[in-house]
Amino acid sequence: MEDQEEMGAEYCAPEPEYDACYGEETAWLGGDAEQTVAMDFGDGYGYSSDEAGTCTDNGEPTYAIDRPEPEMEIVPSFEPLMPIFYEDTSNQEAYDATRTHGTENYDTIAERSDYYASIDEIMESNEGTKDVHFFEAASEVTGTFGVGVIETPFEFFADHSDAAKDMLLSINAGLLDENMNVIDNLLQKGVPTDPNNPGSTEKMSGLEFDLAMVQFEQGNVQKMLDDYQTTHSESDYQDAVEDINGDLNFDGAVRTVGRIFADNQPTDWATEALGQERLDFTDLEDRKAIGMAKVYAEHGKSEEEFREYWQEHQRSQPEKGNQQSGQ
Secondary structure (H helix, E strand, C coil): CHHHHHHHHHCCCCCCCECCCCCCECCCCCCCCCEEEEEECCCCEEEEECCCCCEEECCCCCCCCCCCCCEEEEEECCCCCCCCCCCCHHHHHHHHHHHCCCHHHCCCHHHHHHHHHHHHHHHHHCHHHCCCCHHHHHHHHCCCCCHHHHHCCCHHHHCCCHHHHHHHHHHHHHHHHHHHHHHHHHHHHCCCCCCCCCCCCCCCCHHHHHHHHHHHHHHHHHHHHHHHHHHCCHHHHHHHHHHHHHHHCCCHHHHHHHCCCCCCHHHHHHHHHHCCCCCCCCCHHHHHHHHHHHHHHHCCCCHHHHHHHHHHHHHCCCCHHHCCCCC
């Protein structure tokens, strides 16, 4: 028995760069995952290792000492979650900023738009996240012909009120702060999981994740709108909302011309799916419809497919009048 235990110990090498239960170099699965090493020694023998490199004896060995090299099978307890180690210098700044939650590196809407574009490229470069398109959409929405217009010379024609610019800037900065936590979680896990549940280890499809991100973002936008309304005068709040609603509905000659440059697909699909003539920025469901329409288009889906999804989504939601803010 002593010789048997020594042979078992041979497969419990303590070096941290090796799996604790056998001598091949391996990558840790992440989180609380464990690797189970099943060794076929006749009647069988097993060890399991944890992240700290501790090897656990799972049973009494029943093999003969002179048996040949054991056959080993690695059985993960769930699909491996591998961190993204990004080494492309073109987007290294965005990667590093995310890992340190460096929101202070991005002071303008244009800089945040570029950040989202960099994150999208990082997602595309990784097998586990290549189907995530939300951050590409975020970059486009905050670009020159989206929210970012208020920082460009075109603002002369758009002529937003100071209250509208203040609200848009505040929301844009607040969303980066929230989104960066989700992005860091993505980088650590290497696959999309529920952004509303940071501890989740259940992998989502790219489309499922992107739709969940719309829910996540718009819940946060609702909180910011509620805060804005309590910290600003009612006239400022109404002026801001009126201007932003004008953008969503392309009111006036300037905004009508702006449709030539702006991406009106999300608002057009949302309006049709909602069955209403106008969109309201203060309405959570209206904003979710716009965001989800954008996501469906980014995934190459048709307007009909989006309408079918939206009808199912609405059936699962409470009536508008009964909804609570941010839900």
